[in-house]
Amino acid sequence: MKANGDRANIGWALIFTCWLLASIATLGSLFFSEIMNFSSCVLCWYQRICMYPLVLIFLSGIFPFDKKVLRFSFPLVFVGWMIAVYHNLLYYKILPESIAPCSQGVSCTTVYIEWFGFITIPFLSLAVFSFLLILLTITYRKVD
């Protein structure tokens, strides 16, 4: 019984961390688009679609902690991560942009920020989705 409680505690802490990450990513992306007036490209929008609902899904998943939160969040995290990988491949010119689905509006390879020479907006997105993927995997191993 005690072991179960411990596991739930670890699960709670991990999903809480996920919630924090998703919230930071959400507010950060809103800051870029609404305050700094950077226009979002198509791929950014798809990633936002995956990221924003996670804030609410993780939140409902920790009050009280329910391991089903994994089942509900994983598809979003995984799809978001895939799009982020694709976006970064385009952005760093590993894939040619001609096959990008964004021909109108803002190009998906427009560079808005470049902190310390490597931190760009698509990079931040990929980093958060990757962290979420890792945290969810750990949660799955610990709790299930």
Next chain:
Amino acid sequence: MKNRKILVLFSAFTLIFLFFISVKLYKKYEIKRLGFLAKENFSTFVRNYSPKLGSDHAKIYLIEFLDPECESCRDFYPYIKQLMSEHEGKIKLVVRYAPLHENSKFAVKILEASRNQNKYWETLELLFRYQPIWGSHHNPRPDLIWAYLPEIGVDVEKIKKDMNSSQIELLIEQDINDANELGVKKTPTFFVNGTPLKQFGFQYLQDAIEYELRD
């Protein structure tokens, strides 16, 4: 359970608080940066070739980055006219272009070509008046502009010839470059003597103008 709720609430408040602090700091930084740029780099805001309306002795340069195809620019235009008549002789309107829509460049070229016939402001008003039709989002029909132009008595054939000059092309390019340098990403964007508005809105524009006029 209770501690956890407090932890989550505390985190949420902290994040939102940090967000708003960053908004404040960023806006302050932007206003300062552009104010500085205004002194150093007046010509980024006001080019010699830019269309200007109002007295040469005006205390206020109201720089508007606009797009003939943008609805907000259309909505704002009567207010600008009103502001200018309220403060007659004190405001000089400088039009810069930020052609963000599909047919904006086409419209800007016609607009610029109308200057040769001294019909610039009439053409601008005409474009705004019929914008819902020729610039409709669902079915833009820029070719309709040709049908409207005779209304203000311009020589349409001359416009068709003049609008493709390389000078106009260069002018648009320079305006786009300046817009990028000044961080203009939406239209209309106003600068009152080189200072951006604190927030978008007619009231903020009016406040900024009254602030500049106060001493």
